[in-house]
């Protein structure tokens with residue numbers, strides 16, 4: 675492996691040159707150990723079929739490693755100064771599309787420019803696959819990973835650096851404190867693993883919390899077993915909304931305008947849930963079956 679090159683002093687001088695102070699609002703914590711940047715790229719196992727979506731170009735260090743491996747890289751940066759800085763590095767690649775935009779249009783949808791650029795790159799690559807690979811800005815890491823599973827271009831996989839606390843929730847199992855809507859949403863459609871835990875020291879500026887590289891590989895069969903992904907995402911959110919309440923209370927409160935208590939009790943009985951069952955005790959396949967029964971009874975329900 676190559677020695678770390680993106681040092682703190684290199685980054686500080688580059689950013690000072692263009693008058694930029696890292697902005698915590700935009701999650702600007704740069705990886706200063708290039709071995710770890712390399713590890714993110716390696717964990718994505720990139721090849722000529724792969725179209726990469728990177729959110730958060732930063733200085734372009736990860737982009738530069740990925741461009742020679744992939745068919746195309748669409749890299750998105752919100753900060754105009756960083757966009758300019760990275761374009762000096764990235765000009766030499768004819769397979770990199772750099773976008774200067776907020777990747778998220780709102781909490782639940784990507785900016786249309788991002789999806790358009792991804793669509794174009796996918797169409798231009800034979801037998802293409804979409805992979806998200808990024809050192810994500812932490813303030814938007816969860817919506818980015820969650821929303822990509824609902825967008826028009828289904829990813830093959832996602833490899834991302836995120837807060838360890840979010841990574842723990844993604845891989846959590848039933849009965850654990852971290853098991854929740856995010857675990858169910860991700861694991862119902864993908865295999866999930868933590869590849870590496872990272873100390874705050876490998877970033878500049880150092881964030882307050884530990885980070886992790888997470889790898890999420892979509893399983894098309896699992897996805898196909900969920901008839902309405904949007905409905906499933908929302909119902910799972912509703913079932914975990916009040917962790918201290920029993921499952922029944924969460925369903926009654928979410929569905930009050932759509933189903934009577936008698937209808938809800940009938941479904942709970944059919945599923946064999948005890949009156950004191952809590953959502954965090956229910957495994958993913960059972961939650962899927964339960965959500966589908968609710969959808970059959972109340973197809974127009976939304977959160």
Ligand SMILES: C[S@@+](CC[C@H](N)C(=O)[O-])C[C@H]1O[C@@H](n2cnc3c(N)ncnc32)[C@H](O)[C@@H]1O
Nearest residue numbers: 700703704705730731732751752776777809811
């Ligand atoms: C954690 S840094 C990663 C930078 C670089 N990839 C690296 O590894 O050093 C996150 C980057 O995402 C950018 N960013 C933050 N919010 C964004 C958003 N909503 N859309 C696009 N980029 C964003 C920040 O400006 C920052 O450059």
